[in-house]
Amino acid sequence: MRTMLVTGGAGFVGSNLAVAFKRKYPDLKVIVLDNLKRRGSEFNLPRLAAEGIRVVHGDIRNPEDLEFEDKIDVLLECSAEPSVLAGFGGSPKYLVNTNLTGTINCLEVARKNQADVVFLSTSRVYPYDPINAVPRREDATRFVWEDVAGPRGWSPQGLDVDFDLNGPKSMYGATKLCSEFVLREYEAMYGVRAVVNRCGVIAGPWQFGKVDQGVFSLWVQAHYFKRQLAYIGFGGRGKQVRDLLHVDDLFDLLDAQLADLEKASGKIYNVGGGLSCSLSLLETTRLCEELTGNTIAIRGDLVDRPADLAIYIGDNSRVTADYGWAPKRSARTILEDLLAWVREHEANLRTLATL
Secondary structure, eight states: OOEEEEETTTSHHHHHHHHHHHHHOTTSEEEEEEOOOSTTGGGGHHHHHHTTOEEEEOOTTSGGGGOOSSOOOEEEEOOOOOOTTTTTTSOOHHHHIIIIIHHHHHHHHHHHHTOEEEEEEEGGGSOHHHHHTSOEEEOSSSEEEOSSOOSTTEETTEEOTTSOOOSOOOHHHHHHHHHHHHHHHHHHHHOOOEEEEEEOEEEOTTOOOBTTBOHHHHHHHHHHHTOOEEEESGGGSSOOEEEEEEHHHHHHHHHHHHHTGGGGTTOEEEESOOGGGEEEHHHHHHHHHHHHOOOOOEEEEOSOOTTOOSEEOBOOHHHHHHHOOOOOSOHHHHHHHHHHHHHHTHHHHHHHHHO
């Protein structure tokens, strides 16, 4: 492994992975490509340059932007329009061109270079209606799945990759799933070695949280800067639940996978915090209040957002069995790390909020 290309490399996940790989393997040449469309990504550029990482301002929608003199040995495909709400109420053109056509352009790089591929997919490939139909109860601080016989691929520990993929899932989820199918053809037709990781919510420093993506960073920043928030949908009480994964735990897994990629050949993994590292919005609020010492106004909005879920927790058992990997960092640690980062970069984050 001499040269690694990280697409979406100035985004939250891509930049953290690029830096982590470069620090662990100093002789590795790391190239990141990003179109800098998402606000906040520009703040990662000095950080990447300081690590000796080459930054290319380009767009995966343009094949000519993906031509490099270096032979690419590993492709970390982190690029995406990441918003589940993208396309609702408007055209999905940018979303489709980025998340599907753009992925195919990236896979062409892998084919031409015979590069290994780590494809970061999403838990949103699973349809929302069957997940929301799983019986649940409302406890004091969160929704909880009932311990009953449920659909194939589901248990109280979370969703396995056998969960039925049929049904609407958002255009974001649909394009990522289509990309998974295309990647499988590149494996079969061209001998590209690859692994697909369907990630839940990833969180940690350098995540510029927004309403549509990066909810835990959004919550920490809102409490720190004393901004208003809203509990949206599902009764407006903040009891919807997500598992969350520290981006450093994701690096640990990818490092292990690239060291033994044959083990993952042809496989798909769910990758997330799991049941033990999950929070409701209400629980996140209480943790943020404790960590920041601030209490803010949070209104309740009874209208459900499109394609939203009351609960999502992924079952990591397959990736744990193959790689002995499990998340090490707790939900509290993730929020503490986010808060430390916010304090360190307060000035830039205040500026970003006003743009």
